[in-house]
Amino acid sequence: MKKEIRIGGFGGQGVILSGVIIGKAAALFDRKNSIQSQSYGPEARGGASKSEVIISDEEINYPKIQNPDVLVAISHEALLKYHTDLKRNGILIVDPDLAHMSEISEFIEKNEIKVYQAKVTKIATEEIGLRIVANIVMIGVITKITNIISVDSAKKAIIDTVPKGTEEKNIKAFDAGYNLDFN
Amino acid sequence: MTKELFIQGNQACSMGAIEAGCRFFAGYPITPSTEIAEDLAISLPKVGGSFIQMEDELSAIGAIIGASWSGLKSMTATSGPGFSLMQENIGFAHMSETPIVIVNVQRGSPSTGQPTMTGQGDMMQARWGSHGDYEPIAISPSSVQEFFDFTVKGFNLSEKYRVPVILLADEIVGHMRERVLIPDKTEIFKRVAPYENSSDFLPFKADENGTSPMPAFGDGYKVHITGLTHGELGYPSSSPDDHSNLVRRLTNKTLKNRKDIVSVDLKYCDDADIVLISYGSPVRSIIETVKLAREEGIKIGYLKINTIWPFPEEEIAKLNCDDIFVVELNLGQIVYEVERVVKSNANVHLIGEIGGRLPKPTDILDKIKDLV
Incomplete structure (x- = not known):
């Protein structure tokens, strides 16, 4: 089994870190193979940012994603730029406060894309009181919807990655995303 | 115990450097190599080493050449634009037989090109970028694990043959993350020090493999280090034979030891x-x-x-x-x-x-x- 995830947003949202945590959860704790790579512009903040993770039971040679199974868009620009690469029947997760679906509804219908909306930025700001953990809320959402990594491994990877002293807040953020109801 | 990590190639490179015994880094940050400097700025002081952020790449390579002569395994990391600036002193390091490791995480080029994108445009610059006849050692990692392993290998080869070693990485290998195994023990080449009394010591007289023992500043040996053609004592010479013998010996260090180096x-x-x-x-x-x-x-x-x-x-x-x-x-x-x-x-x-x-x-x- 091989799964490809692409997370797109803008610099400063923690897009790259969320890919790192998912990749780490798969490689070190779920004992699968994974590769995380990224691309970003020369700007420190505000430019387009993209993080990609490949998770596989087999060895991964080519490290770049061609047609993701899962696209996570936390900016409108990322949604417009990357949605057409999604596999038929693929999963699209968006923060509807930052990316608007109306423009791509035709593509969604035609390719039978499964769309999930999660207001991760709002949840991070209002429930956790910390806007910068929106990316961790999103990891909770991704874990819930895709089952690509296990909950245990996700939490271990978060604790292993985030700065000391912030573990509790980050786990709370993960849980807030994981506990959302998508049915 | 072997450690298992999920890290970037650049992080693996800096860990490999520490593992190989690197205790001095001087550099000027440049994408896509910056994480190497960033990590070493944190990890070098913890093992008693030094990190200096220099004003540019010319001074960075100058500093590591000096540090190497003071007895420390030394490294710098850069990308194409900085690598261009280092060419003159790479020649000096060859001529003065100074072991140093230069990491070039290549990006889109020429000129400032594409800072955040990958490229392999510096392959021939690594071969011919400095003037004159010289035989560089350059190795290219293709995975995060290899970036760790080849950094260790690079230091070992550089110290063994007293030749600058260039790690020709690229943005993709530098920035991607994979699982990497950090062994608890690695084979490390220890720099050979002179055994004679200082009065009898000829600093540029070669042993069988073409290399000579290397004293450090402060060891008590009189050593004159120059980019000029020099004899075994290290003083400038205008003899055609001295030049021919020296440059042939320097190039043969790499060429005659191909079997040990090539992979x-x-x-x-x-x-x-x-x-x-x-x-x-x-x-x-x-x-x-x-x-x-x-x-x-x-x-x-x-x-x-x-x-x-x-x-x-x-x-x-x-x-x-x-x-x-x-x-x-x-x-x-x-x-x-x-x-x-x-x-x-x-x-x-x-x-x-x-x-x-x-x-x-x-x-x-x-x-x-x-x-x-």
Whole structure:
């Protein structure tokens, strides 16, 4: 089994870190193979940012994603730029406060894309009181919807990655995303 | 105990440096190599080493040459624009036989080019960038694990032969994250110190492998270090014989020890009609291409170059196939070396990709089918 995830947003949202945590959860704790790579512009903040993770039971040679199974868009620009690469029947997760679906509804219908909306930025700001953990809320959402990594491994990877002293807040953020109801 | 981590190539490089005994880093941050400096700024002081952020790359390489002569294993890291600025002192390091490691995490070029995108445009600059006759050692990692392993190897070769070693990485290998195993014990080459009394010591008189023991500043030896042609005592000489002997000895350190230095990996080449050759991150593409092609019954293999310089001439000349495809992230550099070595024994083709994209295995396979 091989799964490809692409997370797109803008610099400063923690897009790259969320890919790192998912990749780490798969490689070190779920004992699968994974590769995380990224691309970003020369700007420190505000430019387009993209993080990609490949998770596989087999060895991964080519490290770049061609047609993701899962696209996570936390900016409108990322949604417009990357949605057409999604596999038929693929999963699209968006923060509807930052990316608007109306423009791509035709593509969604035609390719039978499964769309999930999660207001991760709002949840991070209002429930956790910390806007910068929106990316961790999103990891909770991704874990819930895709089952690509296990909950245990996700939490271990978060604790292993985030700065000391912030573990509790980050786990709370993960849980807030994981506990959302998508049915 | 062996440690298992999920880290970037650049982080693996800085860990490899510490493991190899590097205790001095001077550099000027540049994308996509910055994480190496960033990590060493934290980790070097913890092991008693020093980190200096310099004003530019000219001074960075000057500082590591000086630090090496004061007895510390030393390194700098940069990308194309900084590598250009270092060329003059790379020649000085060759002439003065100063062990140093220079990491070049290549990006789109020429000039400032594409800071955040990958490229392999500096292969020939690593070979010929400084003036004069010299034989560099350059190695190219294609995975995070190799970036760790090859950094250790780079230090070992540099110290053993007293030759600057260049790690020719690229943005993809520098920035991607993979699982990497950090062994609890690594084979490390310890710098050989002189054994004679200082009065009898000839600092540039070579042992059998062409290298001489290296004293450090403060050890009590009188050593004159110069970029000028010098005799065994180290003082400038205008004798044609002294020059010829010196430069031949310096180049032979690399050339006569080829077997110890050169490394390639071959797979599925025995029955192959077609062989793919690559180095650095596009190795990932050719391995996948070979897998796809073998599934279709195409007889294809690959040769992965680990040591770019000295060039693996014997290993490539031995290939017995009809067609060779060289896949590299430039408009043709190593392909000409392959042509030089293969002569008319096989058709040599270039698949050169620029712009920052890693060639897709399916695209490579299509090109092979078009041409062969």
